[in-house]
Amino acid sequence: MTGLGIIIFFSLLAIFAPYITWNDPNTTFVANPWAVPEWATVFPPYQGLPPNLELTSSNIATWNNQIASHSLVTTSIGTDQIPNSLVSISRYSSDQVSDKYLEINASLPATIFPQSVVILNSSTTFNYNYKPPYNFYFGVFVFPVKVVNVTDFYFQFMLKNPSGKVYKLTNYLIMATSPQETISYNNGLSLNKWDAVALNTILPDVNVAALGPSGAGIPNTGLIYLNETGQYTFTLQLVAVTSFNPGFLSVKISNPYFFVLGRAYGLMGTDFEGKDLWSQFVYGSRISMEVGILAGVLSVLLGAFLGLFAGFFEGILSEVTMRITDIILVIPFLPLAIVFVTVITQNGFLAQSIYFWIIILFAVLSWPGVTRVIRSQVLSLKQRGYIEAARVLGARNMYILRRHLLPNVMGLVYANLALSVPGFILTEAALDFLFPGVSETPTWGRMLSMAYEHAASATYYGYGWWWFIFPGIAIVILSLSFVMLGYALDEIFNPRLRGR
Amino acid sequence: MSTRILDVENLRMYYKTKEGYVKAVDNVSFKIEKGDFLGIAGESASGKTSLAMTILKLLPPNAEIKSGRILIDGIDITNMKESELRDIRWTKISLVPQGSMNALNPVFTIGGQIVEGIVEHKIMSKKDAWKRAEELLELVGIDKARVKSYPHELSGGMKQRVAIAMALSNNPDVVLLDEPTTALDVIVQANIMNLLRDLQAKLKMTMILITHDLSIIADLCNKVIIYYAGKIAEMGDSLSVYTKPLHPYTQGLLASFPNIRAKRQKLSYIPGTPPNLVNPPKGCRFHPRCPFAFERCRIEEPQLREIEPGHFVACHLY
């Protein structure tokens, strides 16, 4: 009955997938790419790897907010809710979002040349006691209320490490990234609207493999900036640029953050793009179960129905049915499936419902086996005395089919069902392995395929064992448990195997 | 005495199953002399085939010989190794198993199958073996030209003759026949019965016939064992057992046997069903079905005792 337990476990996974995962399986950078499972940090090679860390308080009121040098600045704390659509950018979970904001009203002097003036220094300290991360996020939310005669304003971020060295994060990043990557007003912050100033060390269009410790070209900022343990100070500066006329700037800022992208994440770690493997695994169980069970049910129902009738009524139709089974049985299954999937994937419309078509294909190619088994059982049952006896009692065909034959083949039907499902699960995994990225839906087969594809870069990360071990084992266990269930059912329904 | 050919003493053979031990052979002792024709009669599942298989030590892995001795021509085979047993089974005692006529391999000629058995024991050349096969076929009443026939070319009766011929290949002292006529029609059965009678007379062989059919034993055998639920109920000369049955089971069995020469009458039967050999009844195993059972039968197991010379019975009535 272990088999049944495992099947129930995976069914629950599949059914409750949205409730037991924290991420959409296709969201990238939920943690650092190639993050190990969090529990793996108990093992020496992974000890001290940082998980996802929210290192600073999101409530700006708790920060050390200092008006820098200028006398015409006032600040006040107010409350306002930041729109959820913005929050997602910063990797906050929405319950960590603070509604406190800091309002700054600054008068700026007129200058002949534009001049940068630091208006606000907002800083906080945190302790960091892990190995250095590869990447981190930081930023702030900003609401420009009034901008008069200000050439520009922008944010500048600084990190002071325990040894006292100060890094200007923004400068470096702006240099490193493409010119569009900006935090300044002129580059799109709009008036009277909350906006996110979000920066991270994961750069657009960068070869993700290069994010590794020995990646080419771009140093991993995390390794540089956070390579010590101890107390760090994180500072954000609001800088305005003056113009010919005396200017005025009114800005609300809220929810500054400094967020380390974990190198250890969740139950099963992340893949090469930092996608949550646990949620891929859980959603993958949906596809596996769905394809396995639906294809199983469909093929067994079809097969049992045809087998029952082909066995009971011997005639032309039964003969034709059996010849069709012969033809289908000699078709090589996997090559045909490969061709079929290739064709389907070429057609954008059909490709959308690829799993529907796979289920149909499996069912169409698999019913003959069931039909043969059921038919031979019916042929043998038909010779039983009690079938003839029912006829003598005046029973009609439908009565005999319903009351005597059906109950006697049901056991076989259940057993066949349970025994056909693992085949479908494996074949589906194989097809997904051969055709990764056919659809956006994660599957176990696709997980394996992707792990295989990125095996080269995986060598830096202990071969990324967490990527392929779990789906691999799951496929084996689930298939095996269906087989075990099949044998158990066979034993329950087959009087010859039943304990005497 | 030198003429003793088979001596079984206190033999116990149980099958180990999930439900417990199946006591198929439970404390069985008997002796037969050279030239005897012994019939062992019992109902289905009484353990009579198990008794035969125990004597030959052809037992499945779950069978355990609990006690007793089996002496064949004075040789104790109880603890013999399988390799030695194979020779004993060939030269001293052989078996015509139940349904053996349907066990012939359909893709080999009957001669080939007889020869194969002979050659395996390396006692003669292949050429001599074919000659011997022809001899054997003639012995059992089949034209020797049929030595090259395939089993499907023979009728059921002829196949049974071939099975008997195979058991005779090395002139064994004892031949055990397990239900040799069960699937055959009466006329063919009579043919086989006559063949056995002739063979026994001609070859001075000792034969043991196991069957459920009392009338075949009456027709062929000079000694009879009535076997019930793993035990010998009655044993003795056929004439004495059939004309003066002592055990109530023998009496009931004989009364329920339709006799074609008797007057038309209502047949009688033994009420109840044979016991389960895992949990046989305490005391006498027949007592739940016995019309004469009394207190002692329920408690004490009757021992096989010689009531008249050569006539043994296990019953508290005597």
Added chain:
Amino acid sequence: MSETIVSCKGLKKYFPLRRGFLSTLFSRENLYVRAVDGVDLEVRKNEIMGLIGESGCGKTTLGKTIVRLLDPTEGSILFKGEDISKLPQNKLIKYRTKIQFIFQDPYESVNPRYTIFDIVSEGLRINKLASKEDIENRVYTALKDVRLEPPESFYDLYPHEVSGGQRQRVAIARALVLNPEFIVADEPVSMLDVSIRAEVLNVMLDLKDKYGISFLFISHDLATAKHICDRIAVMYLGKIVEIASSEELVDKPLHPYTQALIAAIPVPDPRAPKVTVKAKGEIPSAINPPKGCRFHPRCPFAFERCRIEEPQLREIEPGHFVACHLY
């Protein structure tokens, strides 16, 4: 003479032989197994008619054809004067309850998933013959009639929980519950141990006496048939060769085949004469039965005529019919 309940005239049942594709293509002639090849038989009211023959002689096929489990190839089957041989299955329903069949193998003829109550009441439910309460009464009576007592203690048992003899009596009760007038019993005791056979046979005799049910008792065992049948018909290769009252048939057999059968039956008495073989060889195939008298290749008395002309069943002595050129 009492009235006839079932009679068949010229009844034939051929089974076409399935052959390979090529041989069908090149040969027009169809091969048949002539299992029943022109049988005239009469079963009277309130009698047990024995039908005796070796395996492969067609006796079971004849029995199944009479109850229309098989459709006859030719000939008629009269039940109380009405021809049921050509009735389509749906018109046959009203005769189904009157004509019943008991199968050889009690282990196979009852559905192992049904309780005994369900097995016995199945016929009533199929034919919607009785109300719920009535069903129970009739099942009760039927079980009592086959001496399964107390009946209610058997209701909820499954077939594997009762002995072979009891199971066969359950099968009889299943037929009996429909109040049949005629029952074909196909070797009803051959699978049972000798010591309990009579228990089942006596039930049949009781039913004959109590309800006047007629039986066709199909068996290979002439000794048993002698004791329970009123009349016996001997069948050989699809044909009836001799019919007589059971005592006369056994004591004064006329047909050489019957004589051979009787001589071959051993007797449970060591003093009795030994069995003798009065027929050569074994029963030939029913695909190509011998010309003339079908028994002639085995018959010790066969002469020229036997090889050419097929003997007809004739009444040699009152009530004693035989198909043999010797008489």
